[in-house]
Amino acid sequence: MRRIPRPQNAIDLVTALSPRSQTNTWLCRPCQLRAASLPKPLTARYSTSTGTPETSDSDGEVQGPPYVPAQTWDGLEWFGSPEWVAETNRQPFKYKRFLPKQKSADPSTIRHAVQRAFIEVLTLREAGASPDELWKRTESAKDNPPGEGEEAKKWGRIPLTDFSLKFAVAKRAMQLTGIRVSDAAVFGVHSADRLIKLFTATPKPKNVTEKLEQTQALSKLPNVKVSPKKLTEIDKETEIGRWKVIEYELLQRGLPVTRMTR
Amino acid sequence: MRVRTSLSALTFQAMATMPAMRAPATMVLAFQFAGWLYQPPAGDQTSPRSNEQITRPLEELPSPPVSSSLSAPRLAALHARLTLSPRLPLQTLHRTLIHPTADPDPRFNNASLALLGGELLGYHTAEHLICHYPRLPMSVFFAAQDAYIGPRALSVITREWGVDKAAEPGGEVAPGLLQFRAIPAGAPLTDPDAPKEKIWNRGVSSRIASDDSNPRRSIRTEDPSENKDEVSYEQACTSFVRALVGAVHLHCGRNASLAFHRDHFLSRHLDFAKLFDFDDPARDLSRLCAREGFEPPIARLISETGRLSRHPVFVVGVYSGRDKLGEAAGASLNEGRVRAAAQALKAWYLYSPPEVTKPSSVEGGETGKKWIPNYVDCGEVVA
Numbered sequence: 001m002r003r004i005p006r007p008q009n010a011i012d013l014v015t016a017l018s019p020r021s022q023t024n025t026w027l028c029r030p031c032q033l034r035a036a037s038l039p040k041p042l043t044a045r046y047s048t049s050t051g052t053p054e055t056s057d058s059d060g061e062v063q064g065p066p067y068v069p070a071q072t073w074d075g076l077e078w079f080g081s082p083e084w085v086a087e088t089n090r091q092p093f094k095y096k097r098f099l100p101k102q103k104s105a106d107p108s109t110i111r112h113a114v115q116r117a118f119i120e121v122l123t124l125r126e127a128g129a130s131p132d133e134l135w136k137r138t139e140s141a142k143d144n145p146p147g148e149g150e151e152a153k154k155w156g157r158i159p160l161t162d163f164s165l166k167f168a169v170a171k172r173a174m175q176l177t178g179i180r181v182s183d184a185a186v187f188g189v190h191s192a193d194r195l196i197k198l199f200t201a202t203p204k205p206k207n208v209t210e211k212l213e214q215t216q217a218l219s220k221l222p223n224v225k226v227s228p229k230k231l232t233e234i235d236k237e238t239e240i241g242r243w244k245v246i247e248y249e250l251l252q253r254g255l256p257v258t259r260m261t262r
Numbered sequence: 263m264r265v266r267t268s269l270s271a272l273t274f275q276a277m278a279t280m281p282a283m284r285a286p287a288t289m290v291l292a293f294q295f296a297g298w299l300y301q302p303p304a305g306d307q308t309s310p311r312s313n314e315q316i317t318r319p320l321e322e323l324p325s326p327p328v329s330s331s332l333s334a335p336r337l338a339a340l341h342a343r344l345t346l347s348p349r350l351p352l353q354t355l356h357r358t359l360i361h362p363t364a365d366p367d368p369r370f371n372n373a374s375l376a377l378l379g380g381e382l383l384g385y386h387t388a389e390h391l392i393c394h395y396p397r398l399p400m401s402v403f404f405a406a407q408d409a410y411i412g413p414r415a416l417s418v419i420t421r422e423w424g425v426d427k428a429a430e431p432g433g434e435v436a437p438g439l440l441q442f443r444a445i446p447a448g449a450p451l452t453d454p455d456a457p458k459e460k461i462w463n464r465g466v467s468s469r470i471a472s473d474d475s476n477p478r479r480s481i482r483t484e485d486p487s488e489n490k491d492e493v494s495y496e497q498a499c500t501s502f503v504r505a506l507v508g509a510v511h512l513h514c515g516r517n518a519s520l521a522f523h524r525d526h527f528l529s530r531h532l533d534f535a536k537l538f539d540f541d542d543p544a545r546d547l548s549r550l551c552a553r554e555g556f557e558p559p560i561a562r563l564i565s566e567t568g569r570l571s572r573h574p575v576f577v578v579g580v581y582s583g584r585d586k587l588g589e590a591a592g593a594s595l596n597e598g599r600v601r602a603a604a605q606a607l608k609a610w611y612l613y614s615p616p617e618v619t620k621p622s623s624v625e626g627g628e629t630g631k632k633w634i635p636n637y638v639d640c641g642e643v644v645a
Contacts, residue, residue: 222338239436242429244321 103178107200114196117172156193323433325365331356336438350513358505361442361498364431372505379508383411386523393618397611399642400466402537417499442498543603550643557583561599578602
């Protein structure tokens with residue numbers, strides 16, 4: 001079987017954008033990561049392929065005491081218990097979402113978010129000006145929506161051939177908009193306006209009702225009513241007004257109204 | 263085992279958002295209560311819950327809220343099926359389907375519209391019959407009117423229009439269904455405990471005088487369909503169709519209501535010749551000839567076949583002088599004579615003028631037609 005070529009992990013791409021790592025091109029990747037003041041990436045820490053023992057010498061021999069497997073758990077570090085939290089004075093772990101809960105729905109907002117992601121990533125790459133400053137310079141884009149005119153043409157001309165840049169921009173735009181876009185979809189994008197289109201595209205409908213609402217072929221008709229759920233016998237009886245009679249009679253006789261549940 | 267019961271019959275989960283009802287803003291002033299034993303409490307008492315929206319379960323309402331008619335597919339379909347004018351709003355169409363037994367509130371039921379529509383239907387139909395068949399006897403006229411716009415005809419029309427009935431009226435019922443409180447199955451149509459009223463078979467003159475075509479109705483009592491808690495399907499259908507005619511007249515005008523009447527009621531085929539039932543047509547015909555100054559009718563055998571067989575056929579013609587008034591075939595000479603006389607009478611009574619100007623077609627001067635007086639007959643032959 002042929003190996004499937006796997007792109008680099010996203011977090012590594014972000015760290016790879018830091019200027020320090022770019023200067024030391026002759027160092028190997030783990031050494032670059034170690035040299036950086038940034039915390040070591042998770043993937044690097046747990047990866048089996050790139051993990052080199054820190055205690056290894058240049059000639060490859062391992063120094064220190066020989067490895068003896070533990071027989072008891074004495075001496076092992078315990079963590080996660082309430083006592084451990086009290087001892088170490090730690091803040092309880094708080095889950096932080098990668099994507100915000102709220103998805104942006106307004107196309108102009110999404111467009112601005114993607115542009116902002118571009119500017120932020122490019123700023124990080126250049127590391128000259130702060131992202132806010134750069135964003136303020138392009139605030140005029142809000143007055144003239146980039147959906148039309150010269151601005152749109154300029155955005156369309158930005159090439160996105162650099163894979164790392166494209167990936168970082170996409171991830172940052174996901175964080176800003178809350179819209180999840182698959183890596184495969186990002187892979188096929190080669191210009192900025194295509195990326196914007198990818199984010200502003202209407203999401204795929206989850207069920208028939210959503211699909212019908214999107215197409216508006218039936219929802220516009222006044223004599224058609226699309227129900228979001230399957231109509232039950234109770235719905236049909238309610239529609240003709242008989243359900244209240246049935247329910248009343250069942251209650252009068254002490255019989256279960258809906259099906260029995262254990 | 264636990265039994266899961268929904269109490270929606272009593273405290274229904276479905277909640278309808280009613281329009282915000284505000285308490286009347288009446289100002290309470292101190293001098294109004296000067297010297298009174300009762301003194302109003304301190305503070306503003308005018309609108310204690312003005313911003314509170316009152317919500318009630320739909321099932322508590324006697325009929326669906328008017329706002330629900332705008333999103334009702336049945337109503338929209340009915341509106342389109344009857345090719346009603348867009349000037350007739352769905353809210354009014356919804357109202358025509360609510361019988362007073364379902365919702366006694368006159369603002370939401372079809373009582374007023376049905377009253378207007380009933381009068382219009384009667385007027386337009388009577389006008390059509392009198393103008394097109396001026397010699398029609400009154401009994402046949404009443405029968406024809408009943409065949410066109412009687413309760414049975416209107417219930418058939420309702421079914422043909424595709425209007426279904428609701429099993430029980432209520433606010434949760436889908437708008438577009440005919441809502442009324444029906445007489446339970448098997449229940450007696452008349453109250454058995456009520457004192458029996460003498461019902462007379464009324465004559466035509468009495469029916470004309472009381473402006474009521476029903477031949478079997480007590481003169482003293484009122485219409486039995488009024489002021490009842492439960493009505494039959496036929497009565498509910500009648501009120502619906504009448505109310506719709508009234509609504510079309512109110513919203514779309516006289517011409518639209520005339521066109522609606524022509525398209526939906528007069529377009530129905532009615533064989534007038536089958537409505538006649540003569541006691542003694544030969545006598546009636548001779549009276550008619552005497553009244554009109556014709557020569558007395560004489561029956562003559564035109565042709566015959568199988569006189570001595572089991573099924574003889576005699577073709578008999580009734581002549582007045584040299585004019586043949588009618589011709590019919592019979593199994594005997596007498597049957598042929600009677601049938602021919604009946605044929606002659608029908609030909610007389612069913613005369614229809616070739617050109618007719620209805621009074622309603624020139625009312626208001628909108629159509630640009632000129633009024634040409636119609637032929638008026640002196641009346642039926644009194645036997």
